[in-house]
Amino acid sequence: MTAFNGLGVNLSNLYRLSPAKTRSISPENFTGEKGKGGMATEGTGAVHAKGLGPDGNGQGWKVSPSIRIEPGETRVLADIKGMGAIQQIWLTTANLRWRSLIIRMWWDDQENPSVEAPLGDFFCMGWGQFAQINSLAVCVNPGRAFNCYWEM
Numbered sequence: 001m002t003a004f005n006g007l008g009v010n011l012s013n014l015y016r017l018s019p020a021k022t023r024s025i026s027p028e029n030f031t032g033e034k035g036k037g038g039m040a041t042e043g044t045g046a047v048h049a050k051g052l053g054p055d056g057n058g059q060g061w062k063v064s065p066s067i068r069i070e071p072g073e074t075r076v077l078a079d080i081k082g083m084g085a086i087q088q089i090w091l092t093t094a095n096l097r098w099r100s101l102i103i104r105m106w107w108d109d110q111e112n113p114s115v116e117a118p119l120g121d122f123f124c125m126g127w128g129q130f131a132q133i134n135s136l137a138v139c140v141n142p143g144r145a146f147n148c149y150w151e152m
Contacts, residue, residue, distance in 0.1 A: 007085055007151060025078040027067045032080055040064040066092075089148040096144070098125050105152070115152070123148060 004013065006020030023032030028040045043064020069075050086105075095101060098120025105115040120126055123146040124133045133140040139147040 007087075009087065023080070023084070025080070026065070028064045030076060030079050032078070038063075044068065086152040087149065089146070091146050092144045093119065093146075097128065098123070099128050107152075119146075 004016040004018045006018035023034075024037055025032045026037055027043065028038060029036040040063040044066045046063050049063045067075060093101065099118040101119035103115065103117060103119050103122050104113040106112075107114045115122070118126075120128055123140055124135075124138050125131065125140060125146075130142070130144070131140070132142065137149055139145075139149075141147070
C-alpha cells in the first residue's frame, strides 16, 4: 500500500496519518509561513486588541483578521510557494454585491488564471442574494460565511 499523501480527505480516510504539512492563510499571514499567524500589531482589529498581548499591542490576538479592499483594487489573498493543494477556502464579505467581486487563482506561474469567476457564482450565489447552501463542496451560511471544499 502506498503512503497516504493527505489529499482526498473524506470520512473513509479521515483516520489516516500523512506526512503532509498544513498551512493556514489569513490576512495576517498571506504566505502561510509557519508561526506567522497572529503576529500583526496593526490592522482592522487593532482597536479591539488594544491592551492585549504581552506588550499591550495586541500581538497574538488577531489584530488583522480582515482586510479592506477598495473599489477597483486588486489584492493578493494568498501567495504560496512550492507544491500543494487547497483543501478549504473560508471567507466573508462586507459587500453584498457578490457578482461585482472577482476571484482569480493561478497555479504554477501560469499567465492566465485557472479560476476566474464572480465570487458569488464561485460560492453558488449567482443571483446575488443569500440562499443557505449545505453541500459537500460548498457551504454558504447566514452572516455571509462562504466555505468551499473543492480540492484544488
